[in-house]
Amino acid sequence: MRTGVRSSPYWPVVSHPQLGRVLPGLMVSALGDGMSLVAVTWLALQLAPDAHRGTWVAVAVAAYSLPSAAGGVLFGRFLRGRRGAQLAGWNALLRAGGLGAIAVTHALGGLSLGVYVTLLAVSSLLATWGSAGHYTLIAELLPPVHHLPANAVMTTIGNVATVAGPPLAGLLIGWTSPATVIAVDAASFAVLALTYRLAVPAVVPAGVPVGVPVGAATAPSPATPGFAAIRADRTLLGLLGLSFAFFFLFGPFYVAMPVHVAGDLHASATVLGVFYTAFGAGAMLGGLAAGYLSRWSLWPTTTGIVVAFGVAMLPLGLGVPAPLAAASFALAGAIWAPYMATSMALFQRGTPAADLPAVLAANGSVLVLAVPLGTMLGGPLVGTLGARRTLLACAAATVALGVLAAVVRFCHTSVVGSGRGDGGGAARR
Incomplete structure (x- = not known):
């Protein structure tokens, strides 16, 4: 039994002395964020006038992430x-402060839509750097062979919280209010900030000479900042484009699904939580499986995820019965989960260690725009097509995107293999 556990690709991650102390704080924070999946949109629905509910849901979701693109620059x-x-710790501290201010302002009776959106925006300013911090820490502490399992652990923690968080949020909203759930999320981010402050000592990244200040050693030179490094590598640039389009096409879901549940189904926040839980349950299984994909070629796996996810989302837009819709959504979650782990592994393996924080922050600054922009598009799409047809259109477009990416990647690899290309950079897997 012990031999089997130690042979798992996850053992070097969970048994690591620093990462092992960080994981509990990540779990607490992820649970709070899972609860906010429901609370942020439901509080917007409560504050917004009936005629513009979809628009204000879109604005609130966008405000919770979109400003981090500006923060990344x-x-x-x-x-x-x-x-x-x-x-990662500084991002958690800002999240705690901004979300806590929402809860306090609501308790004092002063939470208007403008104040709500502003505080959500402030809380998100460092999110890009926080995400870069998570994956940079992995690269600092672990050798490349363990990057994919470690990325999968990060993803799986969030997926597990998505299973437990939304139904718990639905119950708390029924008993109290969505502002209470947001207060709980603020407290969970405070725990995470304290965890990073106490659990992780000063770490010198791999390859940095002893005695050289970390900031000085890892700061990229003016000739190779994050955006320039990505532009110079056609493989990383293509990966960024694929990820942006993939996340963009998922964005309208955050408008279509709450409006569909509340308007078309005339159901409660608890029902919305059930759908999120189905997705999270599938994602939890898919995230656990991701650590075993190290022997797979990462590029075909990544494009295959996009195609399969779009196929799994089609039944939601076709109006199938609710149990089948929930099952399809769970399958979509299982397919979705490994994407971040595989795409981040491509970046980690294809980027010099000294440039990695800036490259990941640049990548995040672009990707963080994708879902909010898609969500903003979701408002007029739902108004024009309706919630169900919006889901169908996005699913079909995602299938087409994955097929196109696979064809382009195959053609590029064929050119490189014949000696007529430039090699496409370091991340060829």
Whole structure:
């Protein structure tokens, strides 16, 4: 039994002395964020006028993530070269403050739509750097062979929380209010910030000479900042384009699904939570499986995920019975889960260690726009097509995207293999 556990690809991750102390804080914070999946949209529905509910749901969801794109650029000169634990901890602290202010303002009776959206935006300013911090910490502490399992652990923690968080949020909203759930999320981020502060000592990234300050050693030179490094590598640029389009096409779901549940089905937040839970349950299984994909070629796996996810989402837009819709959504979650692990592994393997924080922050600054922009598009799409047809259109477009990406990647690999290409950079897997 012990031999089997130790032979798991996850054992080097969960048994690592630093990462092992961080994981409990990540679990607590992820549970709070899973609850906010329901609370952020439901509070927007309560605050918004009936005629513009879909629009304000879209604005609230976008405000909870979109400003981090600006933060990824504006704060680069101050945060570039920082350790992964610092970046992740500072983001958690800002999230705690912004969400806590929403709960306090609501309790005092002063929470208007404008104040709500503003505080959500403030809380998200460092989210890009926080995400870069998580994956930079993995690259700092673990050798490349363990990157994919470690990425999968990060994803699986969030997926497990998605299973437990939404139904718990539905119950708490029924007993109290969505602002209470947001207060709980704020407290969970405070726990995470404290975890990073106490559990992870100063870490010198691999390859940095002893005695050299981390910031000075890891800060990329002016000739190779994050965006320039991605532009110079056609493989990483293609990966960024694929991820942006994939997440963009998922964005309208965040508008279509709540409006469909509340308007078409005349159901409660608990029913919305059930759908999120189905997705999270599938994602939890898919995330656990992702760590065993190390022997697979990462590029075909990544494009295959896009195609299969779109196929799994089609039944939701076809109006199938609710049990079948929930099952399809669970399958979609299982397919979706490994995408972040495989795409981040491509970045980690194809980027020099000194440039990794800036490259991941640049990647995040672009990707963080994808879902909010898709969500903003979801408002007029739902208004024009209706919630169900919006889901169908996005699913079909996702299938087409995956097929196109696979064809382009195959053609590029064929050219490189024949010696007529430039090699496409370091991340060829």
